[in-house]
Amino acid sequence: MESKTNKAPKPPGAGIWVSVTLLWGTVFYWTSIFMLQLASLRLGQGYFHPSKSEQLSVYGIQVVVLIVFAFVAMVVKGTLDPGSTKQVQRWQNISEGKGEKIFVSFAGSLATSFFFTALTALTFLGSSEFLGLMVDFTIPVVLLAALFNLAAGIVASLIVGLIFLITKMGRKRS
Secondary structure, three states: OOOOOOOOOOOOOHHHHHHHHHHHHHHHHHHHHHHHHHHHHHHOOOEEOOOHHHHHHHHHHHHHHHHHHHHHHHHHHHHHOHHHHHHHHHHHHHHOOOOOOOOOOHHHHHHHHHHHHHHHHHHHHHHHHHHOOOEEOOHHHHHHHHHHHHHHHHHHHHHHHHHHHHHOOOOOOO
16 A cells, blocks of 8 residues: 555646636735835836726736636646656655745745736736726836835745744654
């Protein structure tokens, strides 16, 4: 009889891809709105002052964009890394206590926070005419907002790391 602890983890399926993308896409959607408003005011460029109802309307569109993005990312990742061997190896390293301790997936959190700022800006621009929104971004506003949003990426990485520490996930098993 084979032990489950010696069995290699399976690569993430569509449910994991969609749920993780929706989780982080939602977190960074809301932080991106704040950072885009801050950058617009700071630089005195563009116009970005959506009401709460406009933010929720665009969020509905963003959810669809995130789901499509999750499936595209899953297909691309499957093409670049058949069988998700790198991801499976990373999971095994974490389960053996070889993973990050405090800032979990630090580089990934930074890249994600930066990328989702641009995605949020594009979703607002793309849906502005359809929803009748007044939105105007300049490239410097989006870039500054993305830089500001790196702070949210650092905090997200730290929170996940603290959860790992508290739950003792990723500790070397004896």
